[in-house]
Amino acid sequence: MDAVERPFPPGTYPVVVVGSGPGGLQLSYALRHEGIEHAVISADEGAGGMFRKWPFFQRLLSWTKPYAPAERTSREYQRYDWNSLLADESDLCGLQADLLDGTSYFPSRPAMQANLESFADRARIAVRYGTRWERTRREDGPDGTRFVVETSDGEYRCRVLALAVGVAQPSMPATPGIELAHHYADTRDASTYAGKRIFIIGKQNSGFELASGLAQWASSITVCSPSPAKTSIQTKSLVGVRARYVQPFEDGFLGLGVRILDASITSLTQVGEAIRVDLRRTDNGEELCVEADEVIAATGFTCPLQDLPDLGVATFGAAKLPVVTPFWESSTVPGIFFAGTISQAAPGLRKHGVPANSGAVHGHRYNGRILARHLAESVFGIERDCPIVAPDTLVDLLLREASFAPELWHQKAYLARVITSERDGTLRDAGILPLAHALDGMTEDLVAMTVEMDGKGGIYPVAYIRRGGALSEHALPEEPLLDFQTAAHRDQLAQALDRLLAVAPAG
Amino acid sequence: MATREELADTLAGFAMFADLGSPQLLSVAGLFEETVFPEGERILRQGLTGSGYYVILEGTADVRIDGTTRGTLHRGDFFGEVSILLDEPPTADIVATTTLRCIVMGPAGVKPFLLAHPTVMFRMLQAQARRLRNANRWRS
Numbered sequence: 001m002d003a004v005e006r007p008f009p010p011g012t013y014p015v016v017v018v019g020s021g022p023g024g025l026q027l028s029y030a031l032r033h034e035g036i037e038h039a040v041i042s043a044d045e046g047a048g049g050m051f052r053k054w055p056f057f058q059r060l061l062s063w064t065k066p067y068a069p070a071e072r073t074s075r076e077y078q079r080y081d082w083n084s085l086l087a088d089e090s091d092l093c094g095l096q097a098d099l100l101d102g103t104s105y106f107p108s109r110p111a112m113q114a115n116l117e118s119f120a121d122r123a124r125i126a127v128r129y130g131t132r133w134e135r136t137r138r139e140d141g142p143d144g145t146r147f148v149v150e151t152s153d154g155e156y157r158c159r160v161l162a163l164a165v166g167v168a169q170p171s172m173p174a175t176p177g178i179e180l181a182h183h184y185a186d187t188r189d190a191s192t193y194a195g196k197r198i199f200i201i202g203k204q205n206s207g208f209e210l211a212s213g214l215a216q217w218a219s220s221i222t223v224c225s226p227s228p229a230k231t232s233i234q235t236k237s238l239v240g241v242r243a244r245y246v247q248p249f250e251d252g253f254l255g256l257g258v259r260i261l262d263a264s265i266t267s268l269t270q271v272g273e274a275i276r277v278d279l280r281r282t283d284n285g286e287e288l289c290v291e292a293d294e295v296i297a298a299t300g301f302t303c304p305l306q307d308l309p310d311l312g313v314a315t316f317g318a319a320k321l322p323v324v325t326p327f328w329e330s331s332t333v334p335g336i337f338f339a340g341t342i343s344q345a346a347p348g349l350r351k352h353g354v355p356a357n358s359g360a361v362h363g364h365r366y367n368g369r370i371l372a373r374h375l376a377e378s379v380f381g382i383e384r385d386c387p388i389v390a391p392d393t394l395v396d397l398l399l400r401e402a403s404f405a406p407e408l409w410h411q412k413a414y415l416a417r418v419i420t421s422e423r424d425g426t427l428r429d430a431g432i433l434p435l436a437h438a439l440d441g442m443t444e445d446l447v448a449m450t451v452e453m454d455g456k457g458g459i460y461p462v463a464y465i466r467r468g469g470a471l472s473e474h475a476l477p478e479e480p481l482l483d484f485q486t487a488a489h490r491d492q493l494a495q496a497l498d499r500l501l502a503v504a505p506a507g
Numbered sequence: 508m509a510t511r512e513e514l515a516d517t518l519a520g521f522a523m524f525a526d527l528g529s530p531q532l533l534s535v536a537g538l539f540e541e542t543v544f545p546e547g548e549r550i551l552r553q554g555l556t557g558s559g560y561y562v563i564l565e566g567t568a569d570v571r572i573d574g575t576t577r578g579t580l581h582r583g584d585f586f587g588e589v590s591i592l593l594d595e596p597p598t599a600d601i602v603a604t605t606t607l608r609c610i611v612m613g614p615a616g617v618k619p620f621l622l623a624h625p626t627v628m629f630r631m632l633q634a635q636a637r638r639l640r641n642a643n644r645w646r647s
Contacts (some may be wrong), residue, residue, distance in 0.1 A: 173510065173511075173512070174510065174512060225537065226511065226530065226533035226534040226536070226537050227533075227534045227535075227536075227537025227538055228534075235615070239613075262534065263530070264529070264530045264533045264534075280529075280530045281530065282530040282531055282533060282534035283534075285528060285530055285531075314543070314606060316541055316542070316543040316608055317540075317541040317542075317543075318510055318511065318541070323543045323545055323606060324545075325545060325548075326548075331545030331546070331606065332545075332606075347542050349552075349555075349557070350542075350559055350611065350613070351556070351557030351558075352556075352557040352613065352614055352615070353557075353559055353612070353613015353614055353615055353616065354613070355540075413557070436548075436549075439549075439552065439555075440548065440549050440552075452557070454557070455613060455614065455615045456615070464555075471552075471554070471555075472554070473554065473555050473556060473596075475556070
């Protein structure tokens with residue numbers, strides 16, 4: 001009975017996946033699809049990861065459209081559904097849409113949790129819940145180095161350790177007196193802030209989520225950090241505060257209840273019942289002082305990598321993300337891979353300053369699928385099937401992908417549909433791969449099709465073509481209806497592909 | 508590494524940001540994102556559009572034109588700004604020769620950043636003038 005309820009007892013497995021949020025579930029599904037035996041362990045009591053707790057105000061930032069120009073079970077529908085995990089079986093596709101409550105196309109937190117639990121249940125993703133990863137070490141095994149994962153249940157040994165533990169460890173700044181503040185993660189029920197003066201440190205989405213959610217309770221709200229806030233509307237990307245949280249900006253412009261300050265926080269001091277926040281403005285260096293009843297640090301989260309840095313895993317940035325290759329493998333400790341939101345650690349090309357969406361489900365779900373395939377090939381020797389592409393279908397195939405492929409739309413300039421050209425001219429479909437790998441890690445002749453944004457509002461397809469070692473970039477025109485299957489696009493792409501196809505056999 | 512405060516401390520030691528006070532440095536630190544590249548990875552690609560403006564915090568990178576190394580960049584050096592200022596693809600590959608820790612700003616942010624921080628613009632101009640002088644010396 002215990003084996004059914006609590007699978008994967010401590011022991012040796014080819015792969016151990018840690019985490020049961022969307023990243024862990026997607027990777028487990030994809031590994032099974034590739035035929036790779038693995039164990040999944042999680043400290044949580046059920047599926048869902050951070051969505052079991054956050055966002056605090058119970059409404060997601062990512063949407064799912066129940067009605068869209070594509071069937072819910074189709075690949076094309078994924079472009080309109082940022083929240084469901086990926087599966088081949090039609091009864092596992094697009095699960096989020098049926099769980100919406102009709103009040104918003106942004107699912108509630110419980111609806112997202114239900115979506116992930118439903119996927120885990122229906123796809124029969126086995127997870128050993130209640131098993132906490134505690135320490136990690138390496139040892140030499142019969143087939144090379146393996147990892148020993150010490151958990152609350154015992155030791156696991158594996159050739160590949162895949163971590164999908166989120167970026168969920170609260171991070172506090174080192175400001176003097178910061179102990180008087182509490183972190184976003186410890187925000188209480190909103191009604192307990194009734195009538196209080198709230199000071200929020202941080203101008204990311206979590207800061208403005210709090211400012212929006214507490215507006216009806218707080219007597220005043222101050223949002224403060226050294227740099228000016230950017231909105232996604234200004235950056236014309238997902239960088240910056242999302243459109244759902246712009247109300248505090250309007251309240252700030254109108255001088256009604258919200259103040260948005262660009263200042264560094266010098267110190268927090270208890271003065272009677274209140275907290276005095278001393279500030280220095282970043283524009284002119286002037287000192288300021290704000291009195292508040294509550295100070296909340298919406299200063300982000302770090303990656304809970306436990307003792308991996310001691311094992312040699314290099315990390316960077318305020319979030320302590322691991323330094324990884326384009327296939328999300330630690331660049332300093334081979335064999336440790338990352339999935340889920342941690343996969344944002346591989347930045348890709350950041351073309352025109354637009355980052356990938358790997359920090360969110362709609363981006364990293366594709367990374368997880370690619371990672372499983374990469375492990376199958378590179379670690380377990382399972383060869384991929386790369387179907388032959390008829391040369392006279394190539395242009396249409398690429399433009400169809402540019403117009404409809406959800407991987408290219410959600411991971412712009414990050415993932416690409418790659419077609420390789422062999423010496424005899426045979427074209428093969430290598431599938432969806434990281435663009436950085438196609439450009440820098442592959443040497444064969446190829447075309448890599450992407451969709452890109454110019455950071456000014458333009459969206460357009462780009463074909464990267466390598467022929468005889470020379471790489472060229474071919475941006476195709478924007479199209480107002482975003483369907484790139486036009487005669488003009490066909491002509492331009494065919495011309496660009498001319499050299500790649502030059503040696504291809506006719507027909 | 509690195510909180511915003513740590514990043515501001517690092518920037519304070521670089522010539523380009525030497526004229527900024529501490530609250531300004533904190534603000535500037537928040538305008539960039541930290542990013543890291545493993546050894547051997549390309550950061551800028553010769554001839555490909557859409558690069559960023561990078562400042563090296565740690566590590567080294569080679570400047571390669573048509574596969575030939577023409578120079579090495581170190582801590583405090585910056586790259587990518589020429590292609591943004593001219594709105595042209597980079598004329599060289601930048602390849603990490605160690606683990607390379609940088610801060611990066613997208614092209615849309617560069618003009619407003621330089622206009623808002625004229626002392627940084629002046630320091631950048633000085634650095635460019637030095638590069639031009641050295642290139643002219645090399646040619647003559």
